[in-house]
Amino acid sequence: MYTLGIESSCDETAAAILKNEKVLSSCIFSQIDLHAKFGGVIPEIAAREHLAKIGPIVDESFRQANIGFDQLDLIAVSNGPGLIGSLLVGVSYAKGLSLRLNKTLIPVNHVHAHVHSLFLNNQSVDFPALILVVSGGHTHLYRLKSPIEFELLGFSQDDACGEAYDKVAKMLGLTYPGGPVIDKLAINGDADRFPMPKVSVKNFEFGFSFSGIKTHLYRLINQLKQSNLLKDQIADVCAAFQKVAIEQLIERLRQACAKYPDTKTIGISGGVAANSLLREKLAEFDKSLHFLKPEMKYCADNAAMIAHLGWKLHHQKQKDEWDVFARYPYE
Ligand code: KG4
């Protein structure tokens, strides 16, 4: 079965073709260069750029997969959460294509799809699994009993982890996106040079919080700027931030493993899953658990993960039920 995945929820226009679980093509046009000078994504610019790129990127995904439109069985599209103008482009395109080709269209939750970046290419997974989705927009901890049974255990009460990386980088005058830059600088920094606040999220067992760390760093960075010390200590600031941010992620996973001793697999996905410290810490986390991390190319937003979840969901409902989504306007 051939599935086309379409992703346009933020600043990547992406299309992918899967043959069952195998990725035949995964094409991504990233808008990072367009938004970099603003230090973050500008929604209006993002939507316009998706409009320009969606057609060519879908054509390219078919070309690389070496199949024709007539061979397609399913279309899966990222249906939220995300920037509304950006989502509209992908969803409208997918609806048009589905009606034109008379193919079933499946709406896919973007955050759930990040989890499926771990399941691509017939990756074998033992359930139950605890999976952290850590991206620029989300910090969600899920427990899964199967590839499509998601229980949301906790999420960030304020900023997403990746967003905090981007904002701290902006305060330090570094480029966007901040995650990879901070990750690289932190390697040569002294993480213990600056004391950082201990994060506690009251009333939410698996809640995350990054805004307090951000405010603490805002003050610290301003102090260092005033005394002209920032230039020499950027690496130390990056290391201190990275340590406290990643420790929080690891700590929640540890708590969740203690609460759910039947857990067989742990995993990370989303843009921050590319982080070197997070990967290093989880590799030595608990050797009795299977540890899943996405290939680097599937950490960030992509359409292969959308197609994979769509393909799995397809087995759940009748064609008619899905087709209601293709026929009615996007809400
Ligand atoms: O999943 P993604 O591409 O887009 C969203 O759905 O948000 O994630 C992008 C986020 C950005 O905030 C970026 O700074 C962060 O992932 N990121 C990293 C690293 N690489 C990307 N954060 C920490 N360490 C990294 N190596």
Ligand code: ZN
């Ligand atoms: Zn994402």
